[in-house]
Amino acid sequence: MALKKSLLVCTPLEAPTMEKMLASMDKAKAEGADLVELRIDSMSFSHISEVESLIKQRTLPAIVSFRLNSSGISIKSESKSTGLQVLRLALELDVEFVEMEYEVAFDIIMDKHRFKCSNSQIIISSYVNGGKPSMEKLGHLIACMQSIGADFIKLAVDVDYITDLPPIFQMLTHCHVPLIAFAVGSRGLISQLLGPKFGGFFVYGSVGSQLIPGLPSLVSLKQVYKLEHINVDTKVFGLVSNPVGHSKSPILHNLALRHAGYNGIYVPMLVDDVAKFFKTYTWMDFAGFSVGIPHKEAAIGCCDEVHPLAKSIGAVNTIVRRPTDGKLVGYNTDCEACITAIEDAIREKQASNGGITRNSPIAGKLFVLVGAGGAGRAIAFGAKDRGARVIIFNRNYERAKALAAAVCGEALPYKYLERFCPENGMILANASAVGMEPRLNETPVSKEALRSYELVFDAVYTPRNTRLLQEAVEVGAIVVSGVEMFIRQALGQFRLFTGGPAPEEFVRKLVQEQV
Structure with missing residues (x-):
């Protein structure tokens, strides 16, 4: 099976049986993988012939690997013996790639003459753990790995923070041997997505719902990021957040x-x-x-x-x-996005009733804001600018008071939010994380209390229709989804x-x- 692409997308597969491994391979193929890594150590097999059957039935080019030492614990002799047997079999069967860990590669390389007719290319890999990686450390490791006969070097680097990644990008740029390098874990995701900009030719993606922290899904790689178009001149934009996995911004911005x-x-x-x-x-x-x-x-x-x-x-x-x-x-851009969305929703309702105010429709209204973080601050200043009377509730009362002072508004303790009802026709804006995953079933204000509000806005946009908005509709309020602010x-x-x-x-x- 030929592989001639300049960028290869690989899916690692783990499955307990040959049948499930083949099924996962078919799914990976359907989702656009160029090749798969068959992690044979995840399989339970009674005889090596089952591995041989799997390799011969593969529907995609493959890397055959058998992990022995990625955990850093001592290798059991029987496990090592089985692993070496699997890797030698893969070489005999001319699998496209055979991956072996640096710690055990000598056992294969020493008798490489037995496989001089093999067309397999050898990947020597190492899991780099323990402390922030440095250019010197990674460079020395690469030199040692290359010296024992690798066709490709692979480094999987364990990092604590996203700020630990630059040495990986720098090694991809300056390394003179074919290098596969990435960081593991959710903070290492951009090492996969931006690798091609720095000369990386190999990207891993997860298949189906089997999401692996730090690995983009195959679907997102093919439909959202399209890394085959990335080059050294590609400008990089990004979302700086924590958490970040819920955001739909990558879909919107990449396609736009x-x-x-x-x-x-x-x-x-x-x-x-x-x-x-x-x-x-x-x-x-x-x-x-x-x-x-x-x-x-x-x-x-x-x-x-x-x-x-x-x-x-x-x-x-x-x-x-x-x-x-x-x-x-x-x-x-949050401020105008939120306030204009609220204004337009009120004007639309006014138009359906036969009239529209020339000034801002929130001018003079009591504007109840839940949340005093970054989004809350933007909304508060926008409401003040339009002439609304701003009341702020936040679990941290001191933050609420500080924001209220900045917008000439009023802050009240969070415990009073549920009973706050000085007048009807108020506007409610939720700028807190209540209603966002994992708090999907929560709402900052009860359904009964919502009857006092003319309009309810929720900055949460995943899910699109939060419990707060659902209950606001049920009591007859105008609702504005966070999706509109997001857009x-x-x-x-x-x-x-x-x-x-x-x-x-x-x-x-x-x-x-x-x-």
């Missing part, structure tokens, strides 16, 4: 960038320390960032310049690296990222289909 013919990729980045992140990645070709929970306030201190609106809010959700001088400029703020970000017009019609259709 391609629709506009822009050479860019947008990646999710699980960031723990936002200040350290920006200091670490000054060298990389990052052109812009979306900033999510909980970094919107802290990220403002990472910017060289901040737009006046974002500065007054005290939070940014968008950072652009200015091409002329490389400075980071912070913006806030509007993303359109604003796209214009800032690319300097060109945003494909609004395309984005709206895309969100309706994907989010």
Whole structure:
């Protein structure tokens, strides 16, 4: 089975039986994998002939591996014997690739003359654990691995933080031997997605619902990221957040960038320390960032310049690296996105009743805000700007009071939210994480209390129809989903990222289909 692509997408397969391994292989093929890694150590087999049968029935090019020492514990002699038997069999059968761990590769390489007629290419791999990797450490390991006859070197690096990844990208750029290198775990995801920009030719993807932390799904690789189009000139955009897995921004931005013919990729980045992140990645070709929970306030201190609106809010959700001088400029597209979505919903209802106010329809209204984080700050300043009377509830009362003082509003203890009802026709905006996974069944305000509100907005957009919105509909309130805010703020970000017009019609259709 020939492999002539410049970028190979591989799916690692683990299964207890030959039948299940073959079924997983068929699924990987259907989802677009170029080859599979058959992890034979995951199988239970009574005789080596079962492995032989699996290899001969493969429907995709394959890597045959038998992991012995990835856990770092001592290798049992019987396990090592079985593993060596499997790897030698794979060489005899001319499997496309045979992967062996560095610690046991000598046992195969020493008698490599037995397999001089084999067409298999040998991958020597090492699991790098224990501490932040360095260029020196990785370079020395690669040199040692190459010296024993590898066709390809593979490094799986265990990292604690996303800021530990630069040595991996630098090795991909400067290594003079064919190198497969990536970080394991959810904080290492961009090592897979951005590898091709730095010369990587090998990407791993998970199949079906068998998601593996740090590995993109095959479906996302083929439909969202399309890494075969990534090159050294590709501009990198990303979402800086924690958590990040729930976000639909990668789907929206990647498809929008391609629709506009822009050479860019947008990646999710699980960031723990936002200040350290920006200091670490000054060298990389990052052109812009979306900033999510909980970094919107802290990220403002990472910017060289901040737009006046974002500065007054005290939070940014968008950072652009200015091409002329490389400075980071912070913006806030959340504010207008939320407030205009609320205003348009009220105006639509007014129009259906035969009239529209010329001023903002929220002017003079009591605007109840739940949440005083980055999104909450944007909403509070937007409501104040439109002349609303802002009341803020937040579990951290001190944060609520600080935000209320900034917008000339009022803060009340969170325990009073349920009973707060000074007047009817109020507006409720939820800018907290209540209703977001894993708190899907929760709501900040009971159904009965919602009867006092004319409109209910929920910044949560996954799920699209939160419990809060469902119950607001049931009591007759106007509802505005976080999806609408998501669309509007993303359109604003796209214009800032690319300097060109945003494909609004395309984005709206895309969100309706994907989010």
